[in-house]
Amino acid sequence: KASKRVYFNNPMWPGEAHSLVVEEVLFKAKSEYQEVLVFESLTYGKVLVLDGIVQLTEKDECSYQEMIVHLPLCSIPSPKTVLVVGGGDGGVLREIARHSSVEQIDICEIDKMVIDVSKKFFPELAIGFEDPRVHLYVGDAVEFLRNAPEGKYDAIIVDSSDPVGPAQELVEKPFFDTAARALRPGGVLCNMAESMWLHTHLIQDMISICRETFKGSVHYAWTSVPTYPSGVIGFLICSTEGPPVDFLNPINPIEKLEGALKHKRELRFYNSEMHSAAFALPSFLKREVNLL
């Protein structure tokens, strides 16, 4: 049976395209915000695609979901209240659930279809919604944060898609202002921050905004995700004023994290060496983006 190959090209990465062989299309529909596609690939398990952009595959989602959560949460002492912006597939919730200090997990996802599709096709990620600490809000995160009490959250994790669709507003200043107001002093924000190979201008813009908005520290970290454009994805990690956060040396020992396992799934990517290594940056990036 001849398999079909799908190409993922996009104006966000001109002149290049990643491709995957499709075994079977499992779901395809338009939500209020974007086209949602799920297919079984030949070598990466099931794949979730939004508006023609790969969001996650079963094979390599562990890298992104574990790092975007444990880089911030292992950097502050016993986080209690966490907000997830986006993250409708549930993978980030699954990872936050490993932290036994966490008492409340709010999640604000704009597209209900992403949640429903994940529950149907990606149970290993949607298991995150089953944690009793999770409170789901379906709606616009800027609106949600405007109404959030000042200083409510220890950590905010922005698990967004690319800023070319519903996630456009999540890289603009008003969003960062509302996020900073909703964080407690010494709280931490961790944003998806694109690729060092493809988006240094966008990364620089986000760093400039964060440096104005967050009086603490601003760091860029990154990880390997083979099915994302250029094979890497970055994170912008900022802390509000208060004692400087030593992001490079995780203070929540990994053993404690393992101990809190609710759903028996072991960590597949994150560990304390990968934590420290994530903040090591190539020379061209240190030159192109001025991190303190």
Ligand SMILES: NCCCN[C@H]1CC[C@H](N)CC1
């Ligand atoms: N929770 C799934 C990951 C969503 N993050 C984005 C997917 C699309 C990529 N180009 C950038 C990261």
